[in-house]
Amino acid sequence: MTDASPLLLAPNPHDPRLTQAVSGVNERGERVETAVPVERGLTLYLNAQEIVTMMTINDYPEYLAIGYLLNQNMLHPDDTVTEVEYDEDLAVVVVRTERQTDYEGKLKKRTQTSGCAQGTAFGDLMEALEGVVLPRAELRTSWLYRLTHAVNTTPSLYLEAGAIHGCVLARADRPLVYMEDVGRHNAVDKIAGWMFRQGESGADKIFYTTGRLTSEMVIKTVRMGIPILVSRSGFTAWGVELARKTGLTLVGRAKGKRFIALAGEERIVFDQDLAYVEEESAKNRRKGAGDE
Amino acid sequence: MTDASPLLLAPNPHDPRLTQAVSGVNERGERVETAVPVERGLTLYLNAQEIVTMMTINDYPEYLAIGYLLNQNMLHPDDTVTEVEYDEDLAVVVVRTERQTDYEGKLKKRTQTSGCAQGTAFGDLMEALEGVVLPRAELRTSWLYRLTHAVNTTPSLYLEAGAIHGCVLARADRPLVYMEDVGRHNAVDKIAGWMFRQGESGADKIFYTTGRLTSEMVIKTVRMGIPILVSRSGFTAWGVELARKTGLTLVGRAKGKRFIALAGEERIVFDQDLAYVEEESAKNRRKGAGDE
Numbered sequence: 001m002t003d004a005s006p007l008l009l010a011p012n013p014h015d016p017r018l019t020q021a022v023s024g025v026n027e028r029g030e031r032v033e034t035a036v037p038v039e040r041g042l043t044l045y046l047n048a049q050e051i052v053t054m055m056t057i058n059d060y061p062e063y064l065a066i067g068y069l070l071n072q073n074m075l076h077p078d079d080t081v082t083e084v085e086y087d088e089d090l091a092v093v094v095v096r097t098e099r100q101t102d103y104e105g106k107l108k109k110r111t112q113t114s115g116c117a118q119g120t121a122f123g124d125l126m127e128a129l130e131g132v133v134l135p136r137a138e139l140r141t142s143w144l145y146r147l148t149h150a151v152n153t154t155p156s157l158y159l160e161a162g163a164i165h166g167c168v169l170a171r172a173d174r175p176l177v178y179m180e181d182v183g184r185h186n187a188v189d190k191i192a193g194w195m196f197r198q199g200e201s202g203a204d205k206i207f208y209t210t211g212r213l214t215s216e217m218v219i220k221t222v223r224m225g226i227p228i229l230v231s232r233s234g235f236t237a238w239g240v241e242l243a244r245k246t247g248l249t250l251v252g253r254a255k256g257k258r259f260i261a262l263a264g265e266e267r268i269v270f271d272q273d274l275a276y277v278e279e280e281s282a283k284n285r286r287k288g289a290g291d292e
Numbered sequence: 293m294t295d296a297s298p299l300l301l302a303p304n305p306h307d308p309r310l311t312q313a314v315s316g317v318n319e320r321g322e323r324v325e326t327a328v329p330v331e332r333g334l335t336l337y338l339n340a341q342e343i344v345t346m347m348t349i350n351d352y353p354e355y356l357a358i359g360y361l362l363n364q365n366m367l368h369p370d371d372t373v374t375e376v377e378y379d380e381d382l383a384v385v386v387v388r389t390e391r392q393t394d395y396e397g398k399l400k401k402r403t404q405t406s407g408c409a410q411g412t413a414f415g416d417l418m419e420a421l422e423g424v425v426l427p428r429a430e431l432r433t434s435w436l437y438r439l440t441h442a443v444n445t446t447p448s449l450y451l452e453a454g455a456i457h458g459c460v461l462a463r464a465d466r467p468l469v470y471m472e473d474v475g476r477h478n479a480v481d482k483i484a485g486w487m488f489r490q491g492e493s494g495a496d497k498i499f500y501t502t503g504r505l506t507s508e509m510v511i512k513t514v515r516m517g518i519p520i521l522v523s524r525s526g527f528t529a530w531g532v533e534l535a536r537k538t539g540l541t542l543v544g545r546a547k548g549k550r551f552i553a554l555a556g557e558e559r560i561v562f563d564q565d566l567a568y569v570e571e572e573s574a575k576n577r578r579k580g581a582g583d584e
Contacts, residue, residue, distance in 0.1 A: 020529040024554035027433065029562045034552060038529040039507065055507070055530075141319065162545070163504045163526030182506070182528055212455045214474070215331065215347070234455030236474055237312040237330040238347075253454070260326060262316035270321045 009060075009177040009194065013160040018057050035161040039182045045094040046074055046101050056186045057157070057164075060179070060193070061086045064186055065093040067193030071185075071220050073127075074103050077196070129219060134227040134247045135203040141272040143173035144230060147208055148254055150175050152280065158210075167191055168208040169200075169226075176205075184211040188220050195224060202226035209233075213252050218242045228267060230254055235262055256280035301352075301469040301486065305452040310349050327453040331474045337386040338366055338393050348478045349449070349456075352471070352485070353378045356478055357385040359485030363477075363512050365419075366395050369488070421511060426519040426539045427495040433564040435465035436522060439500055440546055442467050444572065450502075459483055460500040461492075461518075468497075476503040480512050487516060494518035501525075505544045510534045520559060522546055527554055548572035 012018070019035040026032045043053045044065050051074065056064055062084045069075035080098040087093075147170050157180045158164045165184035169177040169191050177194055181187040188209065195202065202225030209217060209231045215238040221229040222242075228249040235252045240262045243250035249264030256279040261268055304310070311327040318324045335345045336357050343366065348356055354376045361367035372390040379385075439462050449472045450456045457476035461469040461483050469486055473479040480501065487494065494517030501509060501523045507530040513521040514534075520541040527544045532554045535542035541556030548571040553560055 022527075022529070022532055022554050024552050025557045025560070026553075027549055027551050027566065029560075032552060034527075034554070036527045036529045036532060036554070161526070163506075163528055214455075234453070235314075235326075235328045236455055237314070237328045240314055240328060257319055259319050260316050260324060261318075262314050262326070262328075265317045268317070268321075270319075274319065 007154070007175055007178055009179070010154060011156040011158075011166075011178055011180045012059070013155050013157050015059065018059060018157055019161045037157055037161045037164050037182055041091055043090075043092045044068060045092065046103065047094075047096055049101065049103060051103065054186060055183060057181050058091075059181075060190050061093045063179075063190040063193030063197065064181075065095050065193065066196050067189030067191065068186075069095060070192050070196055071189055071223060073223075074101065075196075081196075129222055129242075129246060132222055132225075132246060134222065134225070137204070137227040137249075137267055138269055139206060139228045139230075139249055139251070139267050140173075140269045143170075143206070144251070144254065144259065145257075145272055145277050146173040147175060147206065147230070148232065149278075151178070151208060151210075154178060156180060166210045169195070170206045170208060171204055172206075175208075184209065185216070185220075188217070192220070192224055206230060212236065213239045213243075213250055215239050215242050218246070218248060218250065222246045222248055227264070230259075299446070299467055299470055301471070302446060303448040303450075303458075303470055303472045304351070305447050305449050307351065310351060310449055311453045329449055329453045329456050329474055333383055335382075335384045336360060337384065338395065339386075339388055341393065341395060343395065346478060347475060349473050350383075351473075352482050353385045355471075355482040355485030355489065356473075357387050357485065358488050359481030359483065360478075361387060362484050362488055363481055363515060365515075366393065367488075373488075421514055421534075421538060424514055424517075424538060426514065426517070429496070429519040429541075429559055430561055431498065431520050431522075431541055431543070431559050432465075432561045435462075435498070436543070436546065436551065437549075437564055437569050438465040439467060439498065439522070440524065441570075443470070443500060443502075446470060448472060458502045461487070462498045462500060463496055464498075467500075476501065477508070477512075480509070484512070484516055498522060504528065505531045505535075505542055507531050507534050510538070510540060510542065514538045514540055519556070522551075 020038050021033055021035055023033045037057055039055045040058045041053050042056050042058055042061055044051045046069055082098055083096040085094040151168050158166055164180050164182055165187050166180045167187040168175050177191055179187045179190040205226045206228045207221050207226045212233040213231050213235045218239045230251040232254050243263035249267040251259050251261045253260050257274050257277045312330050313325055313327055315325045329349055331347045332350045333345050334348050334350055334353055336343045338361055374390055375388040377386045443460050450458055456472050457479050458472045459479040460467050469483055471479045471482040497518045498520045499513050499518045504525040505523050505527045510531045522543040524546050535555035541559040543551050543553045545552050549566050549569045
């Protein structure tokens, strides 16, 4: 994002598989061409069992598959993944584990969480939060402004084609992994999958999302063991309640100079002189592209 | 929205059940109070069968229940709904139909659509589109600008608390029903449920959403029999493809003067002199609140 801190994984807006050029008319009736993000079906198997078909830009099927299973609590942090097979022609990804798995029952149980609901077995996610204690950590406002600026200025599918969500995993003021997807939950899951594969701990991380701070987003961040969640978007009441219960630092409406923290404020260190923070420029403003 | 055309149903931003005041700190470390939308679990039964638990602001449980079942193709337009029971204490809504229903199988089949995925049985939705022919209709750009202006200036939960989606059902330049919810799919479903209960046809309607123009949004609009779908947000490739297949007029990125139509352009009548259209004011700009 800045030359000083190259991303380990960044969006590739020029990957021709991820966007499609379409033609239409604008408000003056003029013929125009524009780019839109592509969404593909990807069917996920855990060992012998078909779990779900996801709609994704499909840039990281392996990370998406593993992250989805982790966030659905179908794969446990201590599980051994023996193999991940991806067949591009069949649009199938198979995750094999040492542990035998059977989620027949779980697949019948569905709660629609707010925002990007995933038919998540919500009760199980709540159970999985019990006993989780998030580590002590620091969020310096100087990091926060550098991170949000970096996200807004990194070349991305969003800037290319809009209608896409972004998530960034960061350490202090350094963005490490920037994932995008048509479904915000996919972007989160791809980062969870990357962390699992790299054996990265969430303890020293900050999670940034373009999406709203819903209960689902809070639960996933806590499950990743990340103590700080930041968004340019707003809050829901249950998201705030869960963040307070779990001790997550929840920062929302982070745009330009402004932000508001509704949980875990004690982790915030106000070290930034606001006189040196730019307001968000129209060029970098996300024009509702994440709306969903 | 304008005095000339009062809404039949409008958001009630001052309903104390829909928002909650929470306190936090702002970027200067100052204590601030803000309002956030409340989300509640609502468990839906179709006759004797538990279908799903939805997270919703729960302002119209009956419309949400019926609209959800319609959009999942579990309730058919010609079905007779004999009773809808809502129990506020149990947070349960039961829809009873003349026809016997059994969706055990369907509940096992899940595809996550992009954006606000709902564990929709997508194959079934696609089948339900076969043979659908959308009526001839007109979208005058003068209507479009009056509608978007009306939506942006109507008192709403969004303006009060953010982090919420809005959908509007309109006829010509007149907004009829404006629904909001934490999950965009809920706002759509509530309008579908209202149409079913009122016996309203979609043929002479225009559907406006703050959310992205995903495949799921296109499918739901077509299923409602509405020939024109407008959004301030962007497109996905599959959304555009489905709109073209089904003959839906798809207008996106509609903000201030600007919009782009990627399907069904032939329905658009460019009757508005753009010199008299205001750019969207910062006050009315949706500040990513719908992000999800």
